[in-house]
Structure formats: structure tokens, C-alpha cells
Amino acid sequence: MWLGEGWDSVATLVDGRWVERRPRRAEVRELLLRETRVMPWLSQQLPVWVPVPVVWREEPLVVRHELVSGGQADVLTAGHGRVIGEFLRVLHAVDVGEAAARGVVATDRAEVLAEFADVVVPLVGGAALLDEIRAFPVDAVVHADLGPEHVLVDEGQVSGVIDWSDLCVDDRARDLAWALFGATPAFALGVAEA
Known part of the structure; x- marks a missing residue:
């Protein structure tokens, strides 16, 4: 059963229990693979249930995790x-x-702010705000x-x-x-x- 299509991946429900996700774009492949490395470690520390995906198929890439209820x-x-x-x-x-x-x-703040200066500031103003954001941790x-x-x-x-x-x-x-x-x-x- 098709669950939906997000910005990064397409999700399908399998056997009413498993969520399979496939990257929508080539650069998303690494993001999904990173989740398979990070989420097993991170999930053990968090007080709320989070998906813990595993690589289900390499080519084309499919990651799978248990359905989160709700x-x-x-x-x-x-x-x-x-x-x-x-x-x-x-x-x-x-x-x-x-x-x-x-x-x-880590977020590349310089890259993000350069994009905002080119795309967002001409639409809404606020160039001075970008200088403040540079100092954020x-x-x-x-x-x-x-x-x-x-x-x-x-x-x-x-x-x-x-x-x-x-x-x-x-x-x-x-x-x-x-x-x-x-x-x-x-x-x-x-x-x-x-």
C-alpha cells in the first residue's frame, strides 16, 4: 500500500507492518543510508519511538523499518x-x-546563508538578519x-x-x-x- 511521497522519498506499507522507503533523487540515497547507521544508536537514547531503518535492498535502494503507530x-x-x-x-x-x-x-551555514541572500532576501528583505544568523551556534x-x-x-x-x-x-x-x-x-x- 502506497503511504505517500515526501520531498526526499516514496514510502510504501508492506504487510501492514513495514514501511519501505525509496529515494526520490540520487542525493537522497546517502541520507537514507545514513539513517541506517545513525538511528539504531540514536533510538536507544530518545524517550520517544523513532524508526530504525535497515537496508532491505541495495539496488535500487530500499530501506525498511517497522511502522510507527499513529x-x-x-x-x-x-x-x-x-x-x-x-x-x-x-x-x-x-x-x-x-x-x-x-x-x-554540521550544517554549512555559509552555504545556506548565501542561498538565502540570493533567493529569499530579494523577496522579503531582511539582509541584516542574515548577519545575525551567522553567529548562531x-x-x-x-x-x-x-x-x-x-x-x-x-x-x-x-x-x-x-x-x-x-x-x-x-x-x-x-x-x-x-x-x-x-x-x-x-x-x-x-x-x-x-
Whole structure:
């Protein structure tokens, strides 16, 4: 059963239990392979269930992991926020060196800011803000794509966090942007409390 097509990969449900993911673009292959190296190590440290993919087939590449129960919540509550806040506190404290040894790389801030200067600033302004961002830390392991579609809820409880393709070393604020400023006020309060 086809589950969907994200920016990086296509997901299919197999036997009602397994999620198979295939890269949509050549550069995503390494991201999926990196997940197979990083997630077994990282999953043991996190207080929320996360997928632990394995290489199922080399060519063309297919990675497979157990289905994470649940789906996107209609409403994220303060209780959900506290769970995700604790999850982020633990994630952001994992050993950066150990993550790097498994292939997690630091964000190239100069490259990102150059792209923003070329693409975003002409549309919305804010060139001075880019100078401030240059000084932000790159010192924590971050999910880097945390949003409501990646926080799964089952029977009212946070059941997992999915989509780890963008995992990197960067500023913790990258994970907190949606959690504190884009989510419901109750959820954001729960995150802040944790």
C-alpha cells in the first residue's frame, strides 16, 4: 500500500507492518543510508519511538523499518508538547562526536546563508538578519524538519517522531521554531515547560 511521497522519498506499507522507503533523487540515497547507521544508536537514547531503518535492498535502494503507530494529531495539546519538549532536550544533548562518527554532518551555514541572500532576501528583505544568523551556534544534533506531520499521536499519546532525513548538527533553535512559534499555544507551552 502506497503511504505517500515526501520531498526526499516514496514510502510504501508492506504487510501492514513495514514501511519501505525509496529515494526520490540520487542525493537522497546517502541520507537514507545514513539513517541506517545513525538511528539504531540514536533510538536507544530518545524517550520517544523513532524508526530504525535497515537496508532491505541495495539496488535500487530500499530501506525498511517497522511502522510507527499513529498519525498526525488534529490538535496537539500541552501534554503532547511536554513529551516533545523532553524529546528535544534529550536529542539536543546527545554526543555530537558520536553522531559525526555515524555520518551526521554540521550544517554549512555559509552555504545556506548565501542561498538565502540570493533567493529569499530579494523577496522579503531582511539582509541584516542574515548577519545575525551567522553567529548562531552549530553545536547540537537536531531533527531539522520537526513539524506536526512528523509528530505522530496514537490513542491520544505521542507515539513517535518520523522523517529523519534532514538530521544534522546545527542550532537547537531549528527544532524549536515550529514547536514554540508555529504550533498551538498549548503545545508550545508544554514544550517550553519541558
